[in-house]
Amino acid sequence: MKELIIATRKSQLALWQSEFIADFLEKTHHIKVRLEGFKTKGDVILDTPLAKIGGKGLFTKELEESMLRGEAHLAVHSLKDVPSFFPKGLKLAAISKREQSNDAMLSQNYENLQALPKGAKIGTTSLRRKMQLLTLRSDLNIISLRGNVNSRIEKLKKGEFDAIILAQAGIKRLGLDKAVKFLYTFSKDELIPAAAQGALGIESLDKKEILDLLECLQDKNAYIETKIERDFIKTLEGGCQVPIGINAELKDDFIFVRAVLGLPDGSEFIKEKSKIKKNEFEDYGEKLAKIFIEKGAKDLLKRAEKMI
DSSP states (O other): OOEEEEEEOOSHHHHHHHHHHHHHHHHHHOOEEEEEEOOOHHHHOOSSOHHHHTGGGGGTHHHHHHHHTTSOSEEEEEGGGSOSOOOTTEEEEEEOOOOOOOEEEEESSOSSGGGSOTTOEEEOOOHHHHHHHHHHOTTOEEEOOOSOHHHHHHHHHTTSOSEEEEEHHHHHHTTOTTSSSEEEEOOTTTSOOOTTTTOEEEEEESOHHHHHHHGGGOOHHHHHHHHHHHHHHHHHTOOTTSOEEEEEEEETTEEEEEEEEEOTTSSSEEEEEEEEEGGGOTTHHHHHHHHHHHTTHHHHHHHHHHHO
16 A cells, blocks of 8 residues: 555544554555544534533544545544444454553642542543542532543633543643643542543554554553453443443553442442453453442443433
8 A cells, every 4th residue: 555544533632643653654664644634523512521412432433434435544543432333344453552541630729639629620521530539529519521632721721620630641642741730640549540541442444455554553461451441341331421430450460450330429339449360351341341230230320321
């Protein structure tokens, strides 16, 4: 192939991610890689929480359609935005090396969660974050915050929020760690991240010529961790419409897994922490989900949906 075309959203973070992958492919294969920008439904509808308008697929559908129309060969997604099932003709070609997966709190006046005053206004669009924050501080006022990373930070600086919660990966990739006065990184015991947070998923046309070119992007550790996380979500049939956190962290020959799901107000939840051997990863996400189901996860998720 003489040229690869990447379908991308036009947000600063999406462009950074696509340019990062394009640069790697150009250097590896010595071919031209071009970006083609598209607007997704998730970029257009900014006044409604994601959970109410369809969740994950809102950021991928238009990019997938562009590939199926022959306008692009691949798309680079934040893997946490990618549904478990792919349209016919498309495939998850690779998962690149993972960035830090923790959540972070940004604030102009308060250095950490404990320093926030009673009733502080916290901006996040994530029901997962809302649920866990309220289990740590039930007095907080959690307000829906949509838009790209920069617009969210701008609202924080204008005083619309006392703090906002973002993925540490996006902050690091855009070099925004000094954008506000205080940045507090949550431990994974405080806030369990979203499935596949910090990982990039490369979706492409299911054609051998393209898949062979993208094979160089695959990171085995990221694949192992995110397989557990995505299998857990898939088995529970949950997405960002309901509050679920799942994180697998590979350290040497062991994988540390944390998972949580519950009601958006934090009043009820199921939480598990486990340690498995690396060679047990293949079906562990499904096994863990079944343990949650035995503990009443399905009923809890149904009730959670009614509260949105």
